[in-house]
Amino acid sequence: MGAAQAYFCDGRGPMTLARLILACFFTLWAAASSAQSFDDLVKALPDGSYTDRAKVIGAITGTGDDRAVDVLEALLDGNLDVLKSNDAVVVVSKKGRDEIATDALSGEDYGAIPSRGSTKIKVNNALRRDLRAAIGTLTLSSANPARRLAAANAAFAAPDPEQLTSLEQALADETDSNVAAAMERAVAATRIADPATATETKLDAIALLGKRGGQSALAVLNPLTGSDDAAIAEAADAAVTHINNQKQLWDLAQNVWFGLSLGSVLLLAAIGLAITFGVMGVINMAHGELVMLGAYTTFMVQDAIRNSAPHLFDWSLLIAAPLAFLVAGAVGVIIERGCVRFLYGRPLETLLATWGVSLILQQAVRTIFGPNNREVGNPSWMSGAFELGQMTITYNRLWILVFALAVFVILLMVMKRTPIGLQMRAVTQNRAMAADMGIRTGWVDAMTFGLGAGIAGLAGVALSQIDNVSPNLGQSYIVDSFMVVVFGGAGNLFGTLAGAFTIGVANKFLEPLTGAVLGKILVLIFIILFIQKRPRGLFAVRGRAVEG
Amino acid sequence: MTKATRLFLATSLASALLAGTAMAQEGEPIKVGILHSLSGTMAISETTLKDAMLMLIDEQNKKGGLLGRPLEAVVVDPASDWPLFAEKARELIEADGVAAVFGCWTSVSRKSVLPVFEELDSILFYPVQYEGEESQRNVFYTGAAPNQQAIPAVDYLMNESGVERWVLAGTDYVYPRTTNKILEAYLKSKGVADEDIMINYTPFGHSDWQSIVSQIKDFGSQGKKTAVVSTINGDANTPFYKELGNQGISAEDIPVVAFSVGEEEVAGYDTAPLVGHLAAWNYFMSIDTPENDEFIEAWHNFIGDEDRVTNDPMEAHYIGFNMWVKAVEAAGTTDPDAVIDAMVGVAVPNLTGGYSAMMPNHHITKPVFVGELQDDGQFDVVWETPGLVPGDAWSDYLPDSAKLISDWRKPLSCGNFNVETGTCGGSE
Numbered sequence: 017m018g019a020a021q022a023y024f025c026d027g028r029g030p031m032t033l034a035r036l037i038l039a040c041f042f043t044l045w046a047a048a049s050s051a052q053s054f055d056d057l058v059k060a061l062p063d064g065s066y067t068d069r070a071k072v073i074g075a076i077t078g079t080g081d082d083r084a085v086d087v088l089e090a091l092l093d094g095n096l097d098v099l100k101s102n103d104a105v106v107v108v109s110k111k112g113r114d115e116i117a118t119d120a121l122s123g124e125d126y127g128a129i130p131s132r133g134s135t136k137i138k139v140n141n142a143l144r145r146d147l148r149a150a151i152g153t154l155t156l157s158s159a160n161p162a163r164r165l166a167a168a169n170a171a172f173a174a175p176d177p178e179q180l181t182s183l184e185q186a187l188a189d190e191t192d193s194n195v196a197a198a199m200e201r202a203v204a205a206t207r208i209a210d211p212a213t214a215t216e217t218k219l220d221a222i223a224l225l226g227k228r229g230g231q232s233a234l235a236v237l238n239p240l241t242g243s244d245d246a247a248i249a250e251a252a253d254a255a256v257t258h259i260n261n262q263k264q265l266w267d268l269a270q271n272v273w274f275g276l277s278l279g280s281v282l283l284l285a286a287i288g289l290a291i292t293f294g295v296m297g298v299i300n301m302a303h304g305e306l307v308m309l310g311a312y313t314t315f316m317v318q319d320a321i322r323n324s325a326p327h328l329f330d331w332s333l334l335i336a337a338p339l340a341f342l343v344a345g346a347v348g349v350i351i352e353r354g355c356v357r358f359l360y361g362r363p364l365e366t367l368l369a370t371w372g373v374s375l376i377l378q379q380a381v382r383t384i385f386g387p388n389n390r391e392v393g394n395p396s397w398m399s400g401a402f403e404l405g406q407m408t409i410t411y412n413r414l415w416i417l418v419f420a421l422a423v424f425v426i427l428l429m430v431m432k433r434t435p436i437g438l439q440m441r442a443v444t445q446n447r448a449m450a451a452d453m454g455i456r457t458g459w460v461d462a463m464t465f466g467l468g469a470g471i472a473g474l475a476g477v478a479l480s481q482i483d484n485v486s487p488n489l490g491q492s493y494i495v496d497s498f499m500v501v502v503f504g505g506a507g508n509l510f511g512t513l514a515g516a517f518t519i520g521v522a523n524k525f526l527e528p529l530t531g532a533v534l535g536k537i538l539v540l541i542f543i544i545l546f547i548q549k550r551p552r553g554l555f556a557v558r559g560r561a562v563e564g
Numbered sequence: 565m566t567k568a569t570r571l572f573l574a575t576s577l578a579s580a581l582l583a584g585t586a587m588a589q590e591g592e593p594i595k596v597g598i599l600h601s602l603s604g605t606m607a608i609s610e611t612t613l614k615d616a617m618l619m620l621i622d623e624q625n626k627k628g629g630l631l632g633r634p635l636e637a638v639v640v641d642p643a644s645d646w647p648l649f650a651e652k653a654r655e656l657i658e659a660d661g662v663a664a665v666f667g668c669w670t671s672v673s674r675k676s677v678l679p680v681f682e683e684l685d686s687i688l689f690y691p692v693q694y695e696g697e698e699s700q701r702n703v704f705y706t707g708a709a710p711n712q713q714a715i716p717a718v719d720y721l722m723n724e725s726g727v728e729r730w731v732l733a734g735t736d737y738v739y740p741r742t743t744n745k746i747l748e749a750y751l752k753s754k755g756v757a758d759e760d761i762m763i764n765y766t767p768f769g770h771s772d773w774q775s776i777v778s779q780i781k782d783f784g785s786q787g788k789k790t791a792v793v794s795t796i797n798g799d800a801n802t803p804f805y806k807e808l809g810n811q812g813i814s815a816e817d818i819p820v821v822a823f824s825v826g827e828e829e830v831a832g833y834d835t836a837p838l839v840g841h842l843a844a845w846n847y848f849m850s851i852d853t854p855e856n857d858e859f860i861e862a863w864h865n866f867i868g869d870e871d872r873v874t875n876d877p878m879e880a881h882y883i884g885f886n887m888w889v890k891a892v893e894a895a896g897t898t899d900p901d902a903v904i905d906a907m908v909g910v911a912v913p914n915l916t917g918g919y920s921a922m923m924p925n926h927h928i929t930k931p932v933f934v935g936e937l938q939d940d941g942q943f944d945v946v947w948e949t950p951g952l953v954p955g956d957a958w959s960d961y962l963p964d965s966a967k968l969i970s971d972w973r974k975p976l977s978c979g980n981f982n983v984e985t986g987t988c989g990g991s992e
Contacts, residue, residue, distance in 0.1 A: 094839070140840070141936065144815075144816050144840060234785050234787065277772075278772045278774070281771075389802065391833060394806075401811055408812070482803055483803055486608060486799060491605075
């Protein structure tokens, strides 16, 4: 930060001079502040530059005051504000739609404050690192095991030799085995970082990290491989090789997971098309836009929830799903009745007409919602990840996989086990005979198309969680969707399933080797060659129906 | 063919004459062309710039217009379709007789209109940060060249944050490729080893970032401070940042500095996973100067929405438009040749408390800021260059470009003068 100060000094204008004087004043003042009380320190937090704030944070940690953790955590989370009315430092929390301010020092409740009534105390990346370390120091002996675990992980991420004794003490007192394991790692990393540690102890620490550290231990061990001490360098080398060997296996598993997850997205995007294109044979270029409508429905639902019932936010996707199905399905029925039904048996005209429809839908959404991305939030159960061995599995991808499979199974049931499914199959297989049997073919056409469109809408709900909700959303999926359906074999739902996962996994195994761009091209070339060999895809539908 | 050519010549001659007579009339409006996509993929970014131009023209008219004549905006929609940009540019210049055009966003759209502006001798103001390696007589580049954005940002990370390993991640097209080529050469000149640089390209609109983020995580967990320099474009950013957040990579561990993510782009994001990540620009909405306050207020009044943000390319149009106004006043005419000559050396206030000047290479001087994203979608400036940085058309870090200079003043009048051979490369 010293250099940054210097830059300010040769900056421009009188403004800078004032700033410089202020900065110098605060630097002097902060240096003298170590002897100050906790209250004074907290009151001083809003003043000065980031460098000054770092010093104040250090001093606050030094006081060991009971309230320190809460204040620092609020600061880290961006919830520590200064009230404009009386300059009090307050912790802000949300209660319904109101912001509630509580005095950070006295705990006095100020009640709801107006949205512009307070100024946030800002933090930057360097400060966030400091804060995490400081909170770690303060919570090592907390009663809550989750807190101790976080503290141990913080100590591991930023090993500080000065903390070694307190870490060792905490480890000795630890009763929870999970936390103890994390603390052992933290102690090992800290011992390695401490120049005063004996070589013997260091070697033990390296061996421990090699065995248990996982990927994050590489950050500690890698620099040691170049150590002057031959024994340490050798031990570190061995540990790094061990970790890397283990990692290779996990990487394989990770790639399979990534592939399945990409496959599930492809499956979702394509499964509606498997109905409209696969079963009905309509080249529906507006399929992507139906997906987009589903995503915008999700946005509308979330928007309504944010405005009137914020506590329902975690349920927003479940509420949006049926609505998205209905909205996209209704638009699908309108497209079918208003346009596609006049074009049956004329694929080229259908292609052009639905492409036109896709442009109309896109521009309509652009006119109504504007060209910008719309913010769709992740409910809490869709955020974050958990570790499985050395694999990271993100919740949003996991739920999308589950959702895709659920949609697939339900669709399969509808097609195979319900009267409407039977009628759909009858009409697509032999329209004339189905009509003779008293089936209203026109109505069934509309329902089939509506079903495919509705499922596209469901895909939109899921895709809104991982992609942008913008008028262009659909375009990026239309090509992939057709690829999956054609590759899997039109007319066969299982083909779509197999096609989606095959393409997904192949893509993810190619990507690390060739890069994302070339990987995609190679997959496309492979599919073209495959289609040459088997024009009807993976699972070809056989029989007379195909010829009709 | 000959018939068509003759017809074409006749119409263009007629329209040129018409334009000439129109200009001579006192009180006739001066037409200003706005060439930004209002539909298609780029509408997300370009629509705002169209509105910003309308506001600037509106304000100029309130001040009494230009040369005693009112300004009139001519808006066309090239619909994110690159060849259509060239057609619409021709339409603006020939049919509408505009005095200058403000427009384009992507480099490919700019490349597509270059021959039109050269042939019809008109003026284009290009407001977006770009890859450099270009200097054209009819174009004024008011966005940042790589040395006004990419290189200072890397300097900041290297010197202030102690970053030693670099991921250069970009979308696969000309701007990221050229910028990364320059950055790679620059990093190597600073002693960064080959194995400490990872370069990765993804297709437009890439949405499955799982493997790449996990690669970045691997790359960053080798014990050296790592940063991502992102030239990832537009829509691919949201899923990228989301994936970073989900895989537990925070800005404290591996910061991402982006060159294409500004206030406007962030407005559509859930900002929580992005907090602390960086962006380098020549302007941030959060910068506290009287000029900026005034601009933001005018923008909110014009657009009628307090929630709308301002961003760097808007400031570039603000600077470019004011420069053009000044040059036209100095030249006393809107004739492109006279205005092009009068442009060099014109200095106008920018929105960050200084003056930006047009240089002989048709690029401008700008300050460079590095901002950290806050959870309200605004960037908090954490670093700025000590003074203004002049835009460099030809990068000093690419061997072929290092020997080229650009100076459109007479007698040199050349965009790519080779100082070694002493010759002008001419238009490419």
